[in-house]
Amino acid sequence: MTMPVSPLRAENVSAWFGNRKVLDRVSLDMPAKTVTALIGPSGCGKSTFLRILNRMHESVPSAKLAGEVRLFGNDIYDAGQRVTETRKRIGMVFQKPNPFPAMSIIDNVTAGLKLTGTKVSRSEKAELVERCLRRGGLWDEVKDRLHTSGSSLSGGQQQRLCIARSLAVEPDVLLMDEPCSALDPTSTYRIEQTIAELAPDVTIVIVTHNMQQAARVSQQCAFFLAAQSSPGVIVESGPTDQVFDNPQDQRTSDYVNGRFG
Amino acid sequence: MVAVSDEDLFEDELDPSGPPLASERAFAESKTESKHEPEDQPRSLPRKTLDDRAALWGSALGAVAFVWVIYEHVLMWSGTLGFIVCVWGVFVALYFAVSLSAHPMPIVIDRMAAVVAASGALLIGFALATTIISTFVKGWPAVHHLNFYLHDMGGVSPGTDPLNRGGVRHAMIGSAIEAGIATLISLPLGLGTAIYLSEIGGRSTTLIRTVVEAMTALPDILAGLFVYVLMVILLGLEKSGFAVAIALSVTMVPIIARSAEVALRVVPSGLREASLALGSSRWQTVWRVVLPTARSGLATALILGIARITGETAPLLIVSAANTFTNVNPLHEPMNSLPLYIYSGVRSGQPLFISRAYGAASLLLVLVLVLFIITRLLARKRGRRS
Amino acid sequence: MIDTLWPSEVDEPDEPELDRPRTINPGLDASDRVFRFTARSIGFFVLVLTGSIGLFLGYQAVPTVRHYGLSFFTQTQWLPERDKVGIAAITLGTVEVAVIALAVGFPLALLCALYISEYAPAWLKSTLVSMVDLMAAVPSIIYGLWGFFLLQPRALYLSRWLASYFGWIPIFKVDTDPRAAFWAQTQFTSSAFIAGLCVAMMVIPLACAVMLGVFSQAPLGEREASYALGSTRWGMIRTVVLPFGRGGIIGGTMLGLGRALGETIAVLLIISPAFDIKIAILSNGTQTVSGLIAGSFGEATSTQLTALLAAGFMLFLMTIGINTVAAVFVSRSRSGTGTDI
Numbered sequence: 001m002t003m004p005v006s007p008l009r010a011e012n013v014s015a016w017f018g019n020r021k022v023l024d025r026v027s028l029d030m031p032a033k034t035v036t037a038l039i040g041p042s043g044c045g046k047s048t049f050l051r052i053l054n055r056m057h058e059s060v061p062s063a064k065l066a067g068e069v070r071l072f073g074n075d076i077y078d079a080g081q082r083v084t085e086t087r088k089r090i091g092m093v094f095q096k097p098n099p100f101p102a103m104s105i106i107d108n109v110t111a112g113l114k115l116t117g118t119k120v121s122r123s124e125k126a127e128l129v130e131r132c133l134r135r136g137g138l139w140d141e142v143k144d145r146l147h148t149s150g151s152s153l154s155g156g157q158q159q160r161l162c163i164a165r166s167l168a169v170e171p172d173v174l175l176m177d178e179p180c181s182a183l184d185p186t187s188t189y190r191i192e193q194t195i196a197e198l199a200p201d202v203t204i205v206i207v208t209h210n211m212q213q214a215a216r217v218s219q220q221c222a223f224f225l226a227a228q229s230s231p232g233v234i235v236e237s238g239p240t241d242q243v244f245d246n247p248q249d250q251r252t253s254d255y256v257n258g259r260f261g
Numbered sequence: 262m263v264a265v266s267d268e269d270l271f272e273d274e275l276d277p278s279g280p281p282l283a284s285e286r287a288f289a290e291s292k293t294e295s296k297h298e299p300e301d302q303p304r305s306l307p308r309k310t311l312d313d314r315a316a317l318w319g320s321a322l323g324a325v326a327f328v329w330v331i332y333e334h335v336l337m338w339s340g341t342l343g344f345i346v347c348v349w350g351v352f353v354a355l356y357f358a359v360s361l362s363a364h365p366m367p368i369v370i371d372r373m374a375a376v377v378a379a380s381g382a383l384l385i386g387f388a389l390a391t392t393i394i395s396t397f398v399k400g401w402p403a404v405h406h407l408n409f410y411l412h413d414m415g416g417v418s419p420g421t422d423p424l425n426r427g428g429v430r431h432a433m434i435g436s437a438i439e440a441g442i443a444t445l446i447s448l449p450l451g452l453g454t455a456i457y458l459s460e461i462g463g464r465s466t467t468l469i470r471t472v473v474e475a476m477t478a479l480p481d482i483l484a485g486l487f488v489y490v491l492m493v494i495l496l497g498l499e500k501s502g503f504a505v506a507i508a509l510s511v512t513m514v515p516i517i518a519r520s521a522e523v524a525l526r527v528v529p530s531g532l533r534e535a536s537l538a539l540g541s542s543r544w545q546t547v548w549r550v551v552l553p554t555a556r557s558g559l560a561t562a563l564i565l566g567i568a569r570i571t572g573e574t575a576p577l578l579i580v581s582a583a584n585t586f587t588n589v590n591p592l593h594e595p596m597n598s599l600p601l602y603i604y605s606g607v608r609s610g611q612p613l614f615i616s617r618a619y620g621a622a623s624l625l626l627v628l629v630l631v632l633f634i635i636t637r638l639l640a641r642k643r644g645r646r647s
Numbered sequence: 648m649i650d651t652l653w654p655s656e657v658d659e660p661d662e663p664e665l666d667r668p669r670t671i672n673p674g675l676d677a678s679d680r681v682f683r684f685t686a687r688s689i690g691f692f693v694l695v696l697t698g699s700i701g702l703f704l705g706y707q708a709v710p711t712v713r714h715y716g717l718s719f720f721t722q723t724q725w726l727p728e729r730d731k732v733g734i735a736a737i738t739l740g741t742v743e744v745a746v747i748a749l750a751v752g753f754p755l756a757l758l759c760a761l762y763i764s765e766y767a768p769a770w771l772k773s774t775l776v777s778m779v780d781l782m783a784a785v786p787s788i789i790y791g792l793w794g795f796f797l798l799q800p801r802a803l804y805l806s807r808w809l810a811s812y813f814g815w816i817p818i819f820k821v822d823t824d825p826r827a828a829f830w831a832q833t834q835f836t837s838s839a840f841i842a843g844l845c846v847a848m849m850v851i852p853l854a855c856a857v858m859l860g861v862f863s864q865a866p867l868g869e870r871e872a873s874y875a876l877g878s879t880r881w882g883m884i885r886t887v888v889l890p891f892g893r894g895g896i897i898g899g900t901m902l903g904l905g906r907a908l909g910e911t912i913a914v915l916l917i918i919s920p921a922f923d924i925k926i927a928i929l930s931n932g933t934q935t936v937s938g939l940i941a942g943s944f945g946e947a948t949s950t951q952l953t954a955l956l957a958a959g960f961m962l963f964l965m966t967i968g969i970n971t972v973a974a975v976f977v978s979r980s981r982s983g984t985g986t987d988i
Contacts (some may be wrong), residue, residue, distance in 0.1 A: 014301055025301065056875060061769060064303035077306060084368065088877030098868035101981070102890035111886060115878035117367035162872065169876060342801055343808075371879035378766055381758025382775070385851060389782050392793040392848070399796075453689030461686050469694045474974070476697040478966040480909030482937045483959045486944065487700055490952060511700065514693060542675070544682035565784065572786020575911040578941045600788050600912075607792060607916060622789055633784050637777060 005073045007032050007203045008053060008090070008173050013067035014231070015048050015057060022048050024231035025067070028222050030173070035195060035204045037214035037240065040224030041260070045232030046207045049224070050175050053205065054090040055083050071172065088116050091166035095178045097158035099150035099165070105142055108150040108161055109133065112169040128168060135201075136164030137194040156187020163194060167202070174198070176206040180213065192217050211256055215244055223252050316359045316372075324352035349380065396622050403620025414585035420611030429621050431587035435502065435596035440571050442506035442591060443513055448563060450510075451517030458518075459525040460547050470522075476515040484511040485576025493580070500580050502591030505598070508576040517566045524558030525551060557639040564639075568632040572625060574600035599625045704963060707956035714950050719957070724922050725939060727951050734936070734958045736922040740839060741935040741962065743928055744914060745907035747843025752850035752907075753900050759851070760858035765884055776859060783852035791913040794845030799836060799917065802844055806835040806929045821930045837919040839933040845913045850903035857902060857977070861895025862888055894980020901973035905966040911937035936962045 008030040015023040023045045030036045038046045051057040052065055055076060068075045076086045099108050109129045113120055120128060129146070133139040138160040142153070150161060159179055166174060176195075180188040195204060195217050208214050214221055221244070222237035236243060236252045247253040254260055328347045353376060360369040402424055403409055409428040417427030454473065458466050488508040492498045528551050536546040552559070582595040583605040599621050606618025675683070711719060715732060722733020763775045810825040823831040865888045873883040889896075914935050920942060921932025940955050947955060 012301075014303075016303055054875065056871065058306055059871075059874065065306075066301055066303050077304065079307075079310065082368070084877045084879055086877075087875055092875040094868060094871060094875070096868050098866075098872040100869060100872070100886055100890075103886075111873075112876035112878075115367070115873060115876050115882040115886065117365055165872075166876065340804060342804060367879050367882060371881040374881035374884070375766055378758050378762040381755050382762035382767075385755055385759050385782075385855075386778065388848060389778065389785075391797060392785065392789060395793060395797055396789055450689060450693055453686055454693045457686040457690035461683055461690075463687070465690070465694070469690050472694055472698050472701075474970070475701070475967045478905055478909075478970040479700070479963055480911065480937055480959070480966060482909070482911045482940050483704065483963055484700075486940055486956060486959055487704060489944065490956060491703070494949065494952065511697075515697065518693065542679040542682075544678050547682070568784050569786075572788065574786070574788045575937065575941060578911075578915075579944055600786065603788055603792070604912070604916075607795065619792070622792055625786060626789060629784055629786065630781075633781055 004032070006030060006070075007072060008205065009070045010049070010053065011068045011070065013049065013052055013065065013069065015045070015052060015066075016062075016064040017060065018062040021231040022226075023052075024233050026224075026232070026234050027067075028234060028237060030203060030205050031220060032203050033200055034220055035199050035206060035218040036220040036222065037218035038205065038207045038222050038224060039209070039211060039214045040232075040235075040255070042209055044224045044226035046209075046224045047177055049232070050092075050177050050205065050207050053173075054092050054175055055086050056092065084116065088112075088169050089171050090173045090175060091169065091171035092175045092177065093159070093162050093166055093179050096182050097155060097162050099153070099158050099161050101149060101151035103150055104147045105133075105150055105153075105161060106146045109164050109168050112165055116169060118169070132164040132168045133161075135167055135194075135198060136160045137190060137197070138164055154187070156183050156190055159183060159187065159191060160194060163191075163198075167198075171202065173203045173205065176204065178207050178209065181209070188213075211244075211258075215240060223247075223249075223255060225251060225255075312363065316356060316363075320352050320356035320359055323355050324348050327351055327355075353377075393626065396619060396626050399616070400619040400621075400623030403617045404623050409617075409620055413587045415587070417585070419606065419614040419617055420609060421613065424613065424616060427617070429599065429602055429617070429624070431584065432597045432599045432602040432621060433624070434587055434589060435598040436571055436600075438589065438591055438596065439502050439505045439509060439598055440567060442503065443509035443570055444563075444567060446506065446510045447513035447517055447566070451514045451566075452521050452559070454514075454518040455521035455525055456547060458522050460543065460551065473515045473518050476511075477519060479512065479515075480575075481512050481573050482575040482579070484508045485579035487511065488576070489579045499593070500582060500595045501593060502581075502588070502596040504580045505577060505596070506591065508580050509570045509573060512573065512576075513566050513570050516569065517562055520562030520565065521559055524555045524562055527558060528554045557642060560639055561636045564632050564636050568629050571628060572600060574604055577601045578604065701963070704956055704960040707953040708960060710950065711954045711957040715954065719954065723924055725934075725943065727943065727946055727948065730948075730951070732951060732954050734961070736924055737934045737936050737939050737958065738961075739924055739926075740933040741908055741937075743839045743926070743933060744843045744846060744910075744935055745904055747840055747928060748846035748850050748907040748910075749900065749904055751844060752847035752854065752903060755847070756851045756854035756899070756903070757858060757896065760855045760862060761884065761888075763855075764859055764862035765880065765888065779852050779855050779859065782848075783856060787849055787910060787912050788916075790845060790848045791916040793848070794841070794913055795916045798845060799841050802841050803832055803835045806838065806840055810835075810929055818926050818928050820927050822927075834931050835929060837917060837931050837933075839918070839928040842914050842917045842933070842935075843928070845917055846907045846910050849910060849913070850907050853906055854899040854903040857895050857899030858892060861892040861899075861977075861980075865891040891981055894976050894978075898973040898977035898980075901969050901976065905969040905973070908962060908969070909937060909966050910935075911941055914938045915941055 006029050010026060010028045010030075012025045012027055013023060014021065014025055026045075026049055028036075028049075038049065040046055048057060053069055057063050057065060065077075069077060071086070071089060074081070076090075100111060103111060106129050109132050110120070110125060112118075113128075130139060130143075133142065138157060141157060142148075142161075150158070153161060159182075163174075163179075180191050183191070192213065195206070198204060199219075206214075206217065218240045220238070221240040223235045223243060224232050225235045226232035236247060236249045243252060244256050247256060325348055328344065328351050332344055332347060353373070356376060357369065357373060360372050406425050406428075408425060410433070411430060412426070412428035413431035414427045414429075415431075419427065454469065458470055485508045488504055488511070489500075492504050492507070493500060498504065532550055532554060533546055536550045537543075541549070577598060577600055580595075581598065581601055583601050584595060584597045588594055588596045602621045603618045603625070606614045606621070609615070715722075719733050721735050722731060723736035725732050725737070759779070763772060763779070767775055806821075807825045807830060809819050810821040813819045814821065814825065821834055823834045869887045869891075870883055873886050878886070915938050918933050918935075918938060919931060920934045920938065922934055923932075925933075936958050940959055944952065944955055
C-alpha cells in the first residue's frame with residue numbers, strides 16, 4: 001500500500017553554525033492537513049530545524065546543513081530549486097510579530113503577492129484580502145479600518161495579520177516559530193483557535209516550548225532534546241496523545257511531566 | 262512519487278527496552294545496513310548558480326564584443342569614455358533580456374537592481390581612485406627631490422626654475438604653525454563645551470547645543486571673511502598666521518565640540534554612577550573615569566578636526582597671502598601654507614608651478630591619509646577593548 | 648504602668664503636615680565648584696563667541712540694505728568700481744551648482760549606500776565603509792584639482808553630447824553648434840555643470856555615510872518576514888530598508904545640499920565668473936556666493952565688504968536652515984534614535 005506523499009518530510013537533517021553542530025541527523029515526517037508540534041527545552045535546535053524547512057537557515061553566513069527536506073517528494077535544497085519559490089510554498093510566522101509598518105493592513109496582506117510578482121486584479125484583491133483576514137481570525141476587528149497602518153494594531157492582532165499575510169501567497173505548509181510567546185493569554189487563545197481553524201486546509205508545523213499548547217493544538221508531536229554540548233536530536237515523535245500519555249522514552253516522560261525543561 | 266510505508270513514519274521511535282540516543286541508534290544501524298548510510302558532511306549550497314554566473318559573464322562579454330564592432334564604424338562616436346558607457350548600456354540590456362528569458366520578473370528585477378547598485382558603487386570608487394592616484398602621480402616629479410622639503414621659494418621662480426630648485430618648506434611650516442595654534446585654541450574650548458554639555462548640563466544646554474550645531478553650518482569662507490573684517494579692517498591688525506589660526510578655530514571649535522560631545526555621551530552612565538557612588542566628586546569622575554573611557558573617541562574627534570582644518574583653503578584666500586619665504590612668526594606678516602600654495606600654483610597656469618602644486622597636494626593627501634589611518638587604528642583598538 | 652508610645656490625642660495637630668520636597672544641598676567641595684565654574688564659563692564663552700559671529704554677520708545686512716536698497720536682491724551685476732552690486736545672479740548660480748551636485752550625487756550616494764549595506768560581501772564591507780569616510784576626509788582643494796585637470800577635459804565631451812541630443816531642453820542649450828566638426832570647446836568649459844559634478848564628489852560621502860548609518864538599523868524581523876514570503880533581495884530592500892531609511896535618505900541628502908551651497912574652492916578653480924541670470928548650465932560661466940566673496944573681497948570698499956558679508960550671511964542662513972531640517976528629518980524618522988548627523 002502506498003500512502004500519499006507527505007507535504008513535508010525531513011531526512012537526516014544535520015546543521016552547523018561554523019564548526020559547532022547543532023542538529024544531528026534529524027528525520028521527521030509532517031503529515032498533510034495536520035498540526036505537527038516541535039517541543040523540547042530551549043536551545044535544542046527546534047527553531048533551527050524549523051528555519052531549515054523554509055531555507056531561512058542559510059541566510060546566516062556560517063550556517064551549514066546536511067540531509068534533505070522534501071516538499072511533496074522533491075528536495076528543496078536541490079541545485080535547480082529557486083529559494084524564493086520554496087519560501088512561497090513554505091510560509092513562516094515569527095515569534096515577534098513583524099507587520100510592515102510603512103504599509104496599511106490591506107497592503108500588508110497583499111505584500112507577499114507583490115513581492116513574488118503574483119498578479120491579482122483589483123476585484124480579486126479585495127476578495128483575497130477578506131478571505132485571508134477571515135482565515136487569520138482578524139477580519140471582524142479590522143474590516144472598518146483596512147487602510148490604517150499595520151503597526152497600529154495590538155500584539156495579538158499584529159500576529160494574526162502576519163498569519164493572514166502568510167496565507168495570501170497560498171502556501172502548502174505554514175511554519176510557526178513560537179507564535180504566541182510574545183503575546184498575552186487572551187491573544188494566545190485567539191491564535192490557537194485560528195490554528196485549529198486553519199488546520200484542515202494548511203499543513204502546520206509549530207515550535208512551542210509550552211507543552212500545554214502543544215497538547216491543545218497539535219495532532220502530531222516531536223520531542224527535541226540536546227544533551228550537554230551535544231547537537232539536538234529528536235528523541236521521540238508520533239501522535240500527540242501517545243507522546244503525552246504514553247511516551248516510549250524516559251526522557252520524554254520526564255519532560256512532559258514537567259520534571260525538567 | 263516516493264512510496265512511504267508505515268515503518269518509515271515511525272523511524273524515530275526508540276526501542277522501549279533502553280534509551281540509546283536516536284543518533285547512536287542510527288549510527289549502529291548504519292553499521293549493519295550499509296546501503297542506508299546517513300551522510301553527515303555539510304552539503305554545499307552555492308549562492309550563485311551556474312545560470313547566474315553564465316548570464317552575467319555572457320552578457321558582459323557579449324556587450325564588449327557587440328560595442329567593439331559597432332562603435333567606431335556604425336555609431337561614429339569616439340573616445341574611451343563613450344565606449345565604456347556604451348558597453349555598460351548594452352550589458353544591462355543583454356543581461357535583462359537573458360534573465361527575462363529564463364526567470365520570472367521579480368528575479369529579473371532583483372538582478373537589475375544588483376547591477377545598478379554595484380555600478381553606482383563602482384563609479385564612485387573609480388572617481389575616488391583617480392583622484393588619489395592622479396594627485397600622487399602628478400606630484401611625483403616635484404616630490405622626489407630633497408630640496409622640495411628643505412627649501413622654500415625664496416629667490417626661486419616657480420614657473421621657470423626647474424624642479425630641483427625651491428621647495429615648500431615655508432608652506433609646510435606655515436601649515437603646521439597655523440594648525441598648531443588653531444588646535445591649541447580650539448581643543449580646550451571645544452572639549453570644555455562638550456564636557457559642559459555632557460557632564461554638567463543646566464538650563465542653557467539646549468541653547469548652547471543649538472548654537473554650536475548652527476555654527477557647524479558656517480561656510481568656511483565666511484569664517485575667513487569675518488576674521489578679515491574684524492581683525493584687519495576694524496582692528497587694523499595685519500594679515501598674519503595668527504589671524505588664520507583664529508579663522509580656522511571658528512570652524513574647528515563647533516566641530517570638536519559636537520564630535521567630543523558624541524564621544525562623551527557614548528560613555529555608559531553606569532560608569533559615572535559607580536564613580537559617584539564611591540564618593541568621588543564630579544570633577545574627579547570626569548577626569549579619571551569619563552575622559553579616559555572616551556579617550557579614543559575624543560582622539561578621533563581631534564584628529565579629524567585637524568585633518569579638516571589643514572586642508573581648508575577658503576579662509577586662507579582672505580586672511581593670508583602666498584609668500585615665498587619662510588615665516589615662523591605668527592604675529593607678524595602672513596605665512597604661506599600648503600593649500601594656499603596649491604591654489605596659487607594652479608591659478609598661475611604655469612606647468613612647472615602646477616607640478617609643484619601637485620607635489621604640495623601629495624603631501625597634504627599623505628597627511629590626511631596618515632591621520633585617517635590613525636583614527637581607524639584607534640577605533641579598532643576601542644572595538645577590541647569593548 | 649507601661650508608657651505607650653502612641654501619641655496622645657492632645658499632641659495630634661489639627662491638620663496633617665504637607666508633603667513638601669526638601670531642598671538638598673550637595674555640599675560640593677572646592678575642586679568641584681571650580682570645575683563647574685570653569686566648564687560653565689567655557690560653555691558660555693563659546694556660546695557668546697559663536698553667537699556673536701552670527702549676529703555680527705547678520706548685522707551687516709543693515710548698512711547694506713541702507714546703502715543699496717532692495718535692489719541688492721534683484722541686481723545681477725557685481726561691479727564694485729561702479730558701486731553697482733547685487734546678489735540675484737550669484738544666488739541663482741549658487742543654487743544651480745548645488746542642485747546639479749545633488750542631482751548627480753544623490754542617486755550615486757543612494758546606490759553606493761545600498762550596495763555597501765545590502766550587497767557587498769561581509770569581508771569587503773568594512774573596507775568600503777572606510778573608503779566612504781576617507782572620501783569625506785579628503786580636502787576640497789584636492790577635489791578641485793581633480794575637477795579642473797582631470798574631470799573638465801573629459802566632461803566637456805559629456806556636455807557636448809548633452810547639448811547635441813538634448814539641446815532642445817532649455818537648461819541644456821548652448822550658444823554654439825555642438826555637432827560641428829570643430830566645436831567651440833571654450834563654450835563648454837567653466838560651466839555650472841562641471842562645477843556641480845566636482846562638488847558632487849564632496850556631497851556623496853556625506854550623504855552616503857548618513858544613509859549607511861540608517862540602513863544598518865533596518866530591523867531584522869521585518870527583513871526576515873519579507874524573505875519568508877518568498878521575496879528577492881531587491882523586494883526586501885524596497886519593502887523594508889528604503890521605507891525605514893527614508894528619514895536618513897532625506898536628511899543625508901539635505902546635509903549634502905548644505906555642504907554644496909557653501910563649497911568655495913572647487914567652484915573657484917573651475918568656473919569663470921559671469922554675472923547673468925541663465926539656466927543654461929552647460930555653457931561657460933557662472934558665479935556663486937562663496938566664489939564671489941573669495942574673488943572680490945580684495946577690491947571691495949568698506950560698503951561693498953559689508954555687502955559681501957550680507958551675501959555671505961544669507962548663504963549662512965540657507966545652510967543653517969537646511970542643516971536644521973535635515974536633523975529634524977533624521978531624528979523624527981524611525982531610524983532617528985541611533986543616528987547622529
